[in-house]
Amino acid sequence: MEFAKPLPSYLVTRYHGWKATTYSENQGWYRRLASEGQRPRAMVISCCDSRVHVTSIFGADQGEFFIHRNIANLVPPYQPDGDHHGTSATVEYAVTVLKVAHLIVLGHSQCGGVQGCIDMCKGHAPALDAKESFVGRWMDILKPKFSLVEDIEDADAQARQFERQAVVASLENLMTFPFIDSAVRDGTLSLHGLWTDIGEGGLECYDPRAGRFQPV
Amino acid sequence: MEFAKPLPSYLVTRYHGWKATTYSENQGWYRRLASEGQRPRAMVISCCDSRVHVTSIFGADQGEFFIHRNIANLVPPYQPDGDHHGTSATVEYAVTVLKVAHLIVLGHSQCGGVQGCIDMCKGHAPALDAKESFVGRWMDILKPKFSLVEDIEDADAQARQFERQAVVASLENLMTFPFIDSAVRDGTLSLHGLWTDIGEGGLECYDPRAGRFQPV
Amino acid sequence: MEFAKPLPSYLVTRYHGWKATTYSENQGWYRRLASEGQRPRAMVISCCDSRVHVTSIFGADQGEFFIHRNIANLVPPYQPDGDHHGTSATVEYAVTVLKVAHLIVLGHSQCGGVQGCIDMCKGHAPALDAKESFVGRWMDILKPKFSLVEDIEDADAQARQFERQAVVASLENLMTFPFIDSAVRDGTLSLHGLWTDIGEGGLECYDPRAGRFQPV
Amino acid sequence: MEFAKPLPSYLVTRYHGWKATTYSENQGWYRRLASEGQRPRAMVISCCDSRVHVTSIFGADQGEFFIHRNIANLVPPYQPDGDHHGTSATVEYAVTVLKVAHLIVLGHSQCGGVQGCIDMCKGHAPALDAKESFVGRWMDILKPKFSLVEDIEDADAQARQFERQAVVASLENLMTFPFIDSAVRDGTLSLHGLWTDIGEGGLECYDPRAGRFQPV
Incomplete structure (x- = not known):
């Protein structure tokens, strides 16, 4: 080494x-957290992007949020095949062990992963298509949603909308996990979808009745 | 929805x-980050644990750290089989697209994932052994290291040592990725292994020459 | 210091x-409150419990509620002996100086103080029986009501009922204060007894005619 | 009734x-708080005053703060004589049962209780001197500090300074409780003294080294 x-x-x-x-x-407080264990109220799934720190936006201190960060804040569908599934492990731990009350997916503007997926869908990113591309294979999770934004002509508007769809895709995939579906039905867990605009500091929340994101 | x-x-x-x-x-600054894109100096791989926020410990501001957080800050070995590999996608993006200069793995005390792995290795956690357990299958990554701490009698000391081994395992697995090995050889990327004590606020850094962690 | x-x-x-x-x-509004003084419509006596904030439940803004919070929302009987009586001082100030129109006692489920009193009454809490136990001596106020719930076999049901009796005990003790009795008779003050269920968000109000609490 | x-x-x-x-x-979250019990990080001792809600100033939600509110945020000295001591019971419960990490005393401007104490000390409030006055007897706790502000000629400045001294008095009295002294020495509890200006929204913190309050 x-x-x-x-x-x-x-x-x-x-x-x-x-x-x-x-x-x-x-x-x-730190000693108590060490001796008694964590008891976070919420789990947040957000992007690795260095420009979006959920602890800053929500003033979260030690012990409040259990945070998973990956490329484009994606959750794959439930697939218990015995392989390593890092993201699925985080939600399993949060919901079945820690019993968090909220599961928040936070997307954001100018997401490089989402842009890569658009490039793939438009046939502009052969490197991402390669079997060996981990980013490409990870962004495959989002591909089925592309048809929803395919007709948006303005490239920026299309990317912003696809970022929001990445949040919806994760929410939908979360519901394919039996322990999440069951906790939501029991009223012990609620899901929330957010999207933030890096440059303007805006924050929108997914409203399932309206079928779109609204500023909070 | x-x-x-x-x-x-x-x-x-x-x-x-x-x-x-x-x-x-x-x-x-936020607007510039939005229009010019991120350019983080370092990537950090840490745990989802709500008690350990690297942005707090290192006073990281927007744009500085590209952060991946998963259960027990683990990195699986290089395995380009075309499946979804969330963690591998994050390091691929950080090293080949963002070209970060540092890749830091941050472990911590009282890690629930590491404790679960100990329980599995001792045969005390049948639920984690099940094929359907995402946490169990994820912690399989760490299992081969258990022989290194098997003989430590004190349960706390054993767990603390295994947490440090989780960091070493991730560093070793990172080196199996060709693009990381190559960047390290070129001197454009350096790896760092850290472990923090939640209750006492301590921080140790892996010293490969001494073969152990030293307080920073 | x-x-x-x-x-x-x-x-x-x-x-x-x-x-x-x-x-x-x-x-x-804040400047006016500072220069003209407060003029709250109601006083609320509730528990210190971190799970029950009356300002949240009733959307109380600055200036609306004069709030006293102690263990188990108890009021001791009128006892003008020249000693420090923190709770009696709060009701004296609210009724004789601020002339509030409502005096609301708000009890709640899962009250640790009430549970401690049950443990004492059943002889299971020697530490609370000690003269030096401030919590024990404070909960003595509620002890005389235990006979009313003594026969309830289910422990949870018994605790819930004793929490409601704590509210009634406080209302009765409030009436032993001459200035309260007089204001109630004059029609310038009314008393109200409430009990809230933390987990279900329920709210019940004491109905003196029925002699029991009813959902509002 | x-x-x-x-x-x-x-x-x-x-x-x-x-x-x-x-x-x-x-x-x-509410259901989890009900079933698992509260685990607040901090206890706050503040005034009943309707213009000062600590939950608003600090954005505290359900489960975060254990809150005691009384006239002038006073804590009497340790006096385990077997009588009812409501305030002492609250700190005993917070420190020995809930094991809060922070104990915050929050004073404020335009405090009616502190003004009453000044009036008593100047001989202008015979009603408060009466043995039967609960407010007067409660404010006796603060009287020994009057000599520290006696020479301030401007009435407003004197009141503001005496309000700050009420916070210091409470901190000093808290340290007379053996379980608080011991937790502070063990590093598991820290005390904090604050004073807020209602009209201007200012917040000051007591700095023991400087011996005075400083804006945060």
């Missing part, structure tokens, strides 16, 4: 700053 | 607070 | 969010 | 609105 390197010093410095301030001010 | 609900009002309130303060104070 | 610490930063963030939104939108 | 009346209809209406929105959106 000769490749692993020391932590860059700018991060060491920041860590010591955090230890002397945030940690110090909250030591009692 | 009748099940999706409005966003709980306490989160709506917090969002509006964020919009009026953090967003408002940084609007120029 | 070396022990007092800075405010945890997550609360600082939330405060600034409140200042920039709720406060800012209502500045004129 | 002929005096208890039905709930005023404007409150019935508001309750049904809450049930259909806030409760409905959070049903899973």
